[in-house]
Amino acid sequence: MFSLSIKNMRLSQLEVGETGIVKEFTDLEMSVKLMEMGCLPGEQITVSRVAPLGDPIAIHVSGYQLSLRRKEASTIILQ
């Protein structure tokens, strides 16, 4: 399921099971680390699950499963 409803949606706003495509980042320093882990502009990201306490979230990208805190996820802007 693609979320096209809101422009410039952040990754942290996706629900479990939804997919988005990475557009750009709001935090330069964080963006380098995210890209090194495979979150490149143009890549598909799917939210796999959420931790029992609501944070962090687990995402699927570039063939990997990554987990990141919502705060970190909010630096990723989706198309």
Added chain:
Amino acid sequence: MKVALVGNPNTGKSTLFNVLTGLNQKIGNFPGVTVDKKTGFCDLPDGRRAEIIDLPGTYSLYPKSRDESIVFSVLADKANPLRPDLVVVILDASNLKRNLLLYTQVADLKLPVIVALNMMDLAKKSGITIDVNAFAQKLGVPVVPISARKIEGIDQLKSAISYANKVALQEDTIDVESLAPQLIAHISREIEVENPYYALQLAHQHETLKFLSPVQSDRIEELEQEFSFHSQKAQATETIARYSFINDLLYDTVTKNETAQEENISNKIDKILTHRVFGFVIFFAILIFIFQSIFAWSAYPMELIGDFFVWAQTSLHRVLPAGPLVNLVVDGVMGGLSGVMVFIPQIAILFGFISILEDTGYMSRVTFMMDRLMRKVGLNGKSVVPLIGGFACAVPSIMSTRTIENWKDRMITIMVTPLVTCSARLPIYTLLIALVVPNRNIWWVFNLQGLVLTGMYLFSLVSAVTVAFAMKFLLKARERGYFIMELPVYRMPRWKNVGQDMYNRAKAFVLQAGKVIVAVSVILWVLASYGPGDRFERIEQKYKQSQYTQQMSTNDLHRAVASEKLENSYAGVLGHTIEPVIKPLGFDWKIGIALITSFAAREVFVGTMATIYSVEGDAEKMESVQQKMATAKNPDGQPVFTVAVAFSLMMFYAFAMQCASTVAVVYRETKNWRWPASQFVYMTGLAYIVSFITYHLLR
């Protein structure tokens, strides 16, 4: 020949290291960081011996933490004795895209490099086919498919290592110079660099690189200003360029059939293991199991080890002539050694479990689930295992904090883990509770004594969390904390790995922490066994007189002598000296002696009390000590061990740092005396305050 192993985490690097080096491994220190230096030797087919160094797993040469910065330091510092002649980059064949990022960086540094394509079996299962020859051709370096777990392809890898070129032949993967043309050119001219990418890396990391002189570092900074070099921007551009190369490479050489089977199974497992309710339930069940196991399975081996040393000591005393030197070696040193060896079962068991948890991939799920909760009190999701392990013993638990990458979180965990009620405190609590808490039930089912004991356990956990929270504000974070973490696919644990881990950890503990522990034990032994002047001789003379030898049994005589000797030893003198300081806590000088001897290890308290009161007893046999203590009276006729005194004493033992082994291990893990020293001070200070309050509240 020196070979460095480099690769992402979770690519089987440590398994490969273990396969190549077997038991010829050494765990050492890197100055300035807390990650271990793992080196070992491997015999090559051409007869040579290669020294293999296992560098920390990292996703990129741009470090996320101090520990990761070691990787570039070792590869780039020409003066570093560890600098490799060859780098083996390990790639996970089933996850090539991201793994290759690090490879391209290492390759562009123009170090001689070989690729080990690991987990070929898993790649095949996932429907991934790799044209290894085309892959090798495009990269321009030898590529060896292996499966470290199944020990396949290892011989070919060893051959490739022995035939490796001394000079790097690979071409640049990206146009490095275009990233900062003028800056690179200037740095290359002014500082001795080997290639453009090396110059670029110097520009990015010059502030943290120890092998650059301050003059060079300042000059680089100047140049960066001059050419408007923005480190983060350049890194971003570089990373995107590298992935472009990687995508092209993979497009031509790798084909994927269907979506990975492994992932689906992993996902299903995750649905259960990280479930809102069941996730936690399962996790706590596992924790309790681990904790119980440490207790239960280590008890027998610990007894065996203890008994062995006692037997060895008595035998040696029988064989060797009596004298102070013999006593020093047999009682002091061997006693200390016994205290060290006795920890081995607990360390081995705890690390066995941790190794399994990490190998299977479950540990990252633990962090995933617990992070939010732990973060609120300044701890890390990964702090749970050390904290719970602390209920058995803080020593292996503190050693296990190495799994916490964030420096601040790790330090806080190390500082508070000893607050949790460890097994050494149990005999003390049992003894003191039995002394002053009536053995009856309240509300029909709850035994009062049991309740108090449970209360002590819970209270310790609360205080650990509270202190952690306080430290959250007191300690400054050294680096920006990144949580971004990979959740690897679930795998069966590699049992040989687990075994090797257990062996290496235990060995490192004995050889490193062991020295400190033995030293402290010997000092305390000397304090307790020798007294000023000729007091000891006079005591012996006194008890040789007929009025004593006729009235008392040999055992009673022995104990009386021992008791008086202890009171007149240096430890006894110290006990008297500190009495004014501990009187506000309700303690007399006899308790003072026990406090001093307990600084080696808490459980010594019971044995010391037994000696002081001239009865037989130790942590296992407490009845006679308990009786004697219950009837002990002050000079003014009042009982010594009132409710107030007993609880005050328990509180003191709850908080004070009385464990030489913990101090030794904290030093080893932090590589700095500042930490164990401040831990000692804060804990003992806290002990004094809480003990004082307790005594005066309950009087």
